[in-house]
Amino acid sequence: MELNNTTQYAIRMLSYIANSHGKLQNAKELSQILAIPYKFLTKIMTELVKSEFIISIRGREGGYKLAKPASQIMVLDILNQFGDIVKENQCILGIGTCDSENKCSLHDQWVTPKEMMIKMFAETSLENLEGDEFKI
Amino acid sequence: MELNNTTQYAIRMLSYIANSHGKLQNAKELSQILAIPYKFLTKIMTELVKSEFIISIRGREGGYKLAKPASQIMVLDILNQFGDIVKENQCILGIGTCDSENKCSLHDQWVTPKEMMIKMFAETSLENLEGDEFKI
């Protein structure tokens, strides 16, 4: 019951970059600051570049920056990119597709928290995650 | 964001056995009915026996039954046994320990669904999961 490691790293990386107001960030420093293994960070970063969350500048003095305003990058988009989705019909037990006709007794209790989580992920942008008072 | 496979199997196995009112169930049939690979099912079952969810009777005419009333086996106990826990202080991002003093903006939105889920798992017993109308 946790987001996978890669997703967590991606959120932290994007969140940190969102917080640096357009200044290019390079992988070496990010790796140290965020305590993410350098090679793994660059691997994830490349995926973020391909999926157009990030723009990279190669060569000396290069680095990474957001590809669009922080307010337009939702946490849910990141989860989707890394396959860490909470589907609308997803069963809490993972058994099947939730179906209000033929359901287990967890079903009704599961609907509300599931919807709250989806809403939370869908409505929270990197901008909302910004701020030095937060420990990301 | 899903329970792991082993946990899901365990819930379904226990749930089915809870539904059979004390009649011994054997691994071969369970495997067919629940569509869980026989060898994997017996492996999980052995863990359920050791952790005292299940009593096994060996030898011919043997099988499995609940070790205690269905009403006393909570879904949360099963999650705990298989390490699939939602901890009270667990961060939705998996980054650290949630701390209401120094928090990200997801924190407050995360508290409610998290508590609902924990409550749901803690208060739902195998008895609550019983019933032929449910598709487990």
Added chain:
DNA sequence: TCTTAATACTACCTTTAAGTAGTATTTAAT
């Protein structure tokens, strides 16, 4: 132009979860 510091690419290694195979042990029925 050469060096250096950055990202990108390809391929591999490691760890963990999931699943399988074979044998040993137990016990009721014959």
Added chain:
DNA sequence: ATTAAATACTACTTAAAGGTAGTATTAAGA
């Protein structure tokens, strides 16, 4: 006693996630 049908044990294999290594490419700056 023997057989058959069940669980238990030990060890292995496979698949997926997480992580690493080495090299190629790019571009600013001396």
